[in-house]
Amino acid sequence: MTRAVLVVDDSPISRRLAIKQLPPALAVDVTQAGNGVEALAALRARPIDLVLLDLNMPVMDGYQFLEALAGTVLPVVIVLSGDIQPKARERVMALGAAGFVKKPIHAEGLAQLLGACGLS
Numbered sequence: 455m456t457r458a459v460l461v462v463d464d465s466p467i468s469r470r471l472a473i474k475q476l477p478p479a480l481a482v483d484v485t486q487a488g489n490g491v492e493a494l495a496a497l498r499a500r501p502i503d504l505v506l507l508d509l510n511m512p513v514m515d516g517y518q519f520l521e522a523l524a525g526t527v528l529p530v531v532i533v534l535s536g537d538i539q540p541k542a543r544e545r546v547m548a549l550g551a552a553g554f555v556k557k558p559i560h561a562e563g564l565a566q567l568l569g570a571c572g573l574s
Contacts, residue, residue, distance in 0.1 A: 456481040457573060458501060462493040462519070463508035463534070468557070472506050472534055475559045477568065490514025494522060502529045504573055507551070509535040509542065520549035530571045534559055 459482045461469045469486050476482055485502070487493040489511045496502065509516035516533060532553045533546045543554045553567045568574050 456483050457503040458483050458485070460485045460487060460493060460496050460502045460505045460529075462487045462490065462505060462511070462516070464488050464511040465508075468508065468534075472559055475561045475564050477561070477565045477574065480568065480574065490516065490519030490522065493519055497523075497529070504568075504571075505529050505531045507531055507533050509533060509537055509546070517545065517549065520546060520551060523550065530573060532564075532567060532571075 461472050461484060463469045473484055485496050487496050491514045507516045528550045531551045532555060533551045534555050534557055536557045538556050546554060552571050555564055
């Protein structure tokens, strides 16, 4: 089964690195967005199974993106961030994120989290 994945980060390099860390056995169809506004448009355009979401972006950051989805059925959202403060983790989890991965992303940790979310 092919999974629709949306990678949201203002850095094209970070998006490419995140995509490279997805498990090779996971069949994916990847869409990319540079900020939360573009990500919301992508979610309206097609069903998405997994969102890999950066927190710090211009226009609309990751927190605002999650807030905009409040009250809706969320795809699995995994936050990818260098901000490892406990309050950041608590806030995104309260907003509906399924997990939090510290940048730089390591394939093994991401694969374990995807498995725990039923996406392996």
